[in-house]
Amino acid sequence: MGKKLLLQNEHIPGINTFDVYRKNGGYASVEKALKTMTPDEVTEEVKKSGLRGRGGAGFPAGMKWSFLDRKSEKPRYLVCNADESEPGTFKDRYLMEKIPHLLIEGMITSSYALGANTSYIYVRGEYMYVIRILEKAIEEAYAAGFLGNNILGTNYSLNLYVQPGGGAYICGEETALLESLEGKRGNPRLKPPFPAIAGLYASPTVVNNVETIAAVVPIVNMTGDEYAKIGIGKSTGTKLISASGHINKPGVYEIELGLPVEEFIYSEEYCGGIWKGRKMKAVVAGGSSVPILPTELILKNIKGEARLMSYESLSDGGFVSGTMLGSGGFIVLDETACIVHHLHTFARFYHHESCGQCSPCREGTGWMEKVIHRIEHGHGHMSDIDLLVDVAKKIEGNTICPLGDAAAWPVASAIRHFREEFEYHVKYPEKIKNPKHFEIEPFVSEKNLVTA
Amino acid sequence: MAKVTIDGIEVEVPDGTSILNAARQIGGDVVPPAMCYYSSLKESGGKCRVCLVKVTQGSAKDPRPMPKLVASCRTNVMDGMVVQNITSPEVLEARKGVVEFLLLNHPLDCPICDQAGECDLQNLAYEHGAAKTRYEEDRRTFEKIDIGDKIKLHMTRCILCYRCTFVADQLTDNRVHGVLNRGDHSEISTHIEKAIDNDFSGNMIDVCPVGALTDKTFRFKSRVWFTKPMDAHRDCPKCSGKVVLWMKGEEVLRVSARKDQYNEVKEFICNECRYDHKDVKDWTVEGPRHIERSSVISQNHYEKIDLLKLKKEVERQLEFQKGKPLPEHNHSLNA
Ligand SMILES: Cc1cc2nc3c(=O)[nH]c(=O)nc-3n(C[C@H](O)[C@H](O)[C@H](O)COP(=O)(O)O)c2cc1C
Ligand code: SF4
Ligand code: SF4
Numbered sequence A: 001m002g003k004k005l006l007l008q009n010e011h012i013p014g015i016n017t018f019d020v021y022r023k024n025g026g027y028a029s030v031e032k033a034l035k036t037m038t039p040d041e042v043t044e045e046v047k048k049s050g051l052r053g054r055g056g057a058g059f060p061a062g063m064k065w066s067f068l069d070r071k072s073e074k075p076r077y078l079v080c081n082a083d084e085s086e087p088g089t090f091k092d093r094y095l096m097e098k099i100p101h102l103l104i105e106g107m108i109t110s111s112y113a114l115g116a117n118t119s120y121i122y123v124r125g126e127y128m129y130v131i132r133i134l135e136k137a138i139e140e141a142y143a144a145g146f147l148g149n150n151i152l153g154t155n156y157s158l159n160l161y162v163q164p165g166g167g168a169y170i171c172g173e174e175t176a177l178l179e180s181l182e183g184k185r186g187n188p189r190l191k192p193p194f195p196a197i198a199g200l201y202a203s204p205t206v207v208n209n210v211e212t213i214a215a216v217v218p219i220v221n222m223t224g225d226e227y228a229k230i231g232i233g234k235s236t237g238t239k240l241i242s243a244s245g246h247i248n249k250p251g252v253y254e255i256e257l258g259l260p261v262e263e264f265i266y267s268e269e270y271c272g273g274i275w276k277g278r279k280m281k282a283v284v285a286g287g288s289s290v291p292i293l294p295t296e297l298i299l300k301n302i303k304g305e306a307r308l309m310s311y312e313s314l315s316d317g318g319f320v321s322g323t324m325l326g327s328g329g330f331i332v333l334d335e336t337a338c339i340v341h342h343l344h345t346f347a348r349f350y351h352h353e354s355c356g357q358c359s360p361c362r363e364g365t366g367w368m369e370k371v372i373h374r375i376e377h378g379h380g381h382m383s384d385i386d387l388l389v390d391v392a393k394k395i396e397g398n399t400i401c402p403l404g405d406a407a408a409w410p411v412a413s414a415i416r417h418f419r420e421e422f423e424y425h426v427k428y429p430e431k432i433k434n435p436k437h438f439e440i441e442p443f444v445s446e447k448n449l450v451t452a
Numbered sequence B: 001m002a003k004v005t006i007d008g009i010e011v012e013v014p015d016g017t018s019i020l021n022a023a024r025q026i027g028g029d030v031v032p033p034a035m036c037y038y039s040s041l042k043e044s045g046g047k048c049r050v051c052l053v054k055v056t057q058g059s060a061k062d063p064r065p066m067p068k069l070v071a072s073c074r075t076n077v078m079d080g081m082v083v084q085n086i087t088s089p090e091v092l093e094a095r096k097g098v099v100e101f102l103l104l105n106h107p108l109d110c111p112i113c114d115q116a117g118e119c120d121l122q123n124l125a126y127e128h129g130a131a132k133t134r135y136e137e138d139r140r141t142f143e144k145i146d147i148g149d150k151i152k153l154h155m156t157r158c159i160l161c162y163r164c165t166f167v168a169d170q171l172t173d174n175r176v177h178g179v180l181n182r183g184d185h186s187e188i189s190t191h192i193e194k195a196i197d198n199d200f201s202g203n204m205i206d207v208c209p210v211g212a213l214t215d216k217t218f219r220f221k222s223r224v225w226f227t228k229p230m231d232a233h234r235d236c237p238k239c240s241g242k243v244v245l246w247m248k249g250e251e252v253l254r255v256s257a258r259k260d261q262y263n264e265v266k267e268f269i270c271n272e273c274r275y276d277h278k279d280v281k282d283w284t285v286e287g288p289r290h291i292e293r294s295s296v297i298s299q300n301h302y303e304k305i306d307l308l309k310l311k312k313e314v315e316r317q318l319e320f321q322k323g324k325p326l327p328e329h330n331h332s333l334n335a
């Protein structure tokens, strides 16, 4: 059994209530931090832990905290990003639903470290039932004296609010989130300035993912140095993975970073192998935005070494032969899956979710979707394939926020690794009329020989 | 002060100057084009991405290059910064891409558009665009709507530069219009087609780089290159009263604010000057307006009309649109 730091108590009945959570050691990090540590000492532990942001980019959390402008006269804010809208990602929901107090405890301890007296949890609107769970938990925490004025009799005070979003993927981008939280249209801001200097209401702000904030709890409890011993290299600690797709046991798993990808997919403890006795074709390892990899490249890197579930190992090989850990949305496709169809689903999503501020993303996402749709339905030309590559290239890196990149990468990687499938769609418009074409006759190209 | 080198030319500008404005100090070809930035509107810029440049050296202190192309209109210079604009193939390639994106859903109905001849998108496309589109799909279209009795919004032509929304925010006393929806369904709108009614609303016509917002009192009166622009002023209690009269014979067809060489208005005018004084007797005429930018208008007037040049320009336009069918409801000329 791998080590668990976040979900170890999920099986305990009533763990979603304050009393049960407290009896099982909950809120110890708040007591420890507020009574025995200075805010800077807490930040120092987070730095030592090597914890990296769990929202997708993997930026070191302690470093982000240390950028917070502490000289500013303005109030400081901690904002929790619970907008979780990346296709394939559902770990934050699971954590908030099962153990809401873990997030609230993390918010209190982290807010204390940052000197924030008002903090927000921004939850995507579709998670209405989760919002109710969080609000109930917050109420319990207020009643128990863990929120409000003079927490645990100290002179530290914190008010915590839940803010529902309107249901837009783009509001997960941290500056769009802040705009939305301020009551404006959720357009990403131009950076700099970064939120650490001018975030919410132009005040110093830290935005962190749900899982990042929850991880502060074990870090403070066990010390940063101990936390850093878990995991591998610069990928310290544990990570929640949302596993979905053609596997026997889809769900949310807490893994110790460094677990071999092969073990994660095939062991009974985790995904339990590919369903229906089929072979694996491809994996999207970190949410819809990251490059898709064929079986041979997800199990082993180009040098033939086993790939591990870690930031470094998954990105080994760059975008030519690697991918990213991203948000941990692990989507497995079996041999009957159609990559073109799959890509169309993603392209439609990004087209729908672009905020429309900058021209490459606004126009490019729609263009790519339409071209992929055409190919998928047998109306494509051979030249469309290179056209897609070129459009993706013209979006990538030229936009205000990373949504443009996120829309371009899946397209570029699908064509990089599965070009023959796109050609097949152009060449055999009759065969692909049946949407289950690859179920009838799995596509096996020489290059992408399905191993395993 | 900061010293910055753009395409090999050094210039010294005050700290806090944007790369774009530093390039404008140099002038000429090193000035990146700008479709959304507008110097007299706060917070404008950063959106269209046509002004992207490459920073090959961040500053004297930190000489590392910037990892991505940056929007020159919203990136400030640092002392010792080195920038490439037209000397970078990467920039030119990206810019070509941006122009293609901007034209993707644009109706290209220049022959029936009032902005033709003074359209920033037309100029941009001539300079940076490809002659043929790679876009085979249907273009996005919107119904034309009236925002008030003086302004026509032709959303199909809009490039979502957000300038007009900044006019609403910054020149008028309340926020009357903004952007609805998102992505390529975004549209400029007022709340439930409410009229935009305040003394300075007409300025959104002038800031619009394309023919999405046009002056209904001028619509289809004349091609702009057949009018003669004259600088004029009047004593106005509300604004500077400094305008351009667009004349045909003795008739004033349109009144607009004055634009500088980058097609930007520095002194906005009120609606009374714009709409209610279409009599040349109301104005002190200063003389013919000098039109600096590469527009068809400049090839006209003052002296005599160069018909040959004009014909060439029109032919270029037609060539540019070849094979691009106009969307259905652009065929109808009725306003
Ligand atoms: C389009 C887009 C959507 C994003 N959505 C989310 C999200 O739903 N949840 C999240 O935590 N981070 C999301 N991010 C990343 C955030 O911008 C930000 O990096 C993150 O919240 C920082 O938290 P972390 O450092 O703890 O990972 C998104 C980024 C982009 C560009
Ligand atoms: S990249 Fe897309 S989502 Fe991001 S600001 Fe630009 S248009 Fe909006
Ligand atoms: S209507 Fe004109 S000014 Fe307004 S956003 Fe569109 S193009 Fe820009």
Ligand code: FES
Binding pocket: B033, B034, B035, B036, B037, B045, B046, B047, B048, B049, B050, B051, B052, B071, B072, B073, B074
């Ligand atoms: S002018 Fe700079 S991005 Fe539009």
